[in-house]
Amino acid sequence: MTEVAAPASAAAIAAAIREGRTTARAVADATLAAIARVDPALNSFVTLTPERTRAEADAVDARRAAGAMLPPLAGVPYAVKNLFDVEGVVTLAGSKVNASLPPAAADATLVSRMHAAGGVLVGTLAMDEYAYGFTTENSHHGPTRNPHDTTRTAGGSSGGCGAAVAARLVPLALGSDTNGSIRVPSSLCGIWGLKPTFGRLPRTGSYPFVASLDHLGPFATTLDDLALAYDALQGPDAADPACAQRAVEPVGTLRHEDLDGIRIARLGGYFDEPLTNAARAAVDAACTALHTTRTVTLPSAALGRAAAFVVTGSEGGALHLADLRTRYADFEPLSRDRLVAGALMPAAWYVQAQRVRERWRHEVAALFRDVDVVIAAATPCPATPLGDEWLDLPTGRVPLRPTMGLLTQPLSCVGLPVIAAPVATPGALPIAVQVVAAPWREDLCFRVAAALAARGVAASPLPPIHA
């Protein structure tokens, strides 16, 4: 039996299995072997689930052998950030504290949906402890390394997702994004990432960080795969109080339309000032390809980011307060003092931040009456060396770990849908641009991202291990 040549996209793997050119079991075994060979250099996986992997693969093969119609991701390997519940696995969320919890009794809703779509779970992926960080320098697990340069960060907090997908260990991964944790690793690892509208995808069965801001979403190496995963994940779930009770709005058939009638602008001001040359070049390339000459500004963007910072510190600190009282020493040294400080914020600061967030939402809504899609860099610079404490930007020197999400945080603060589209320059580290639309308009993000891909600007570069 012929194997699919690695690295293959999710769509190519599913087609090869459907057409009988390979089996789900062969793909699963090859995936586990590649992880065993490559991941020691990356440290992207936390737990492998080989028994489940082979059982799910065998079930796909059995369905095909029985002549059943296969679902869209049948036999496609994927992995999840280790804050998703996986039945029988302890949901560590990057922590040592959670290691004493019992294994999850059931899968998270999105893991169940991937299973229903035929996905084959391979394991769980590394992250910053409790998703509080942008570098995945996890002191318990060791740092996750960027496949494009293993001396550099893969970004965070979904750094395991970024590294595993960029290295083509799995074609799809699921992560979370509270302030940029899908978009930052997508940018630094050069892959596609989707942070849908707040409330689009249910968070049921995922370990929370900031209930007001937590989003879940997929990573992929192609835009087609991102759409396949997103369509498989959509749908309401009453068990997540923040999940909107909206029907599935598939994007699978929308991606190749032209851009006629879509008003696109570049985000200037706050979103332009801190950019390094590499980041600005990526935005320039995207805007040139989209024939975008208009620049718009959002005067309260810095306030939006600050409000998200306050809400994050306060809700995150409060969530972990009981454990901080008794198990401080078991927390991540890189973020535990920030968690403690967050828990000490006066209630009035938190309430004011939530009110400023509401006003920021109005300002953003007004902008989207005049434009449909805006473009901004996802990170102010490409991947930084592991261990770096400071980030030198044109706007000044800032502490790196809390601020790598400078450009993502104001947008997730108001729940906008964003696709991180990877822009690669040969010989340079990758970086992504954010394709941002009004709430519930993921379809517009996909259409504009498809144009960037079709016009040769956005693509996920192969890291050196595949070169």
Place this chain on the structure above:
Amino acid sequence: MTEREIEAYVDAAALAQGLVVAADVRARVIAQFTLIQAIAAPVLAVPLPTDVEPANVFRP
């Protein structure tokens, strides 16, 4: 808030939250609170009319 006010606040708030902050940890928590305070300051300075409600999600 001045440096001394922040120190006094962190000590008092930690007490109120039942957090025993060890001597070697205190300086780092104060540094983090100082950063939060600096980021929060412009948010706290925004004058808001009373009809701007918090952006919480709650569905009874």
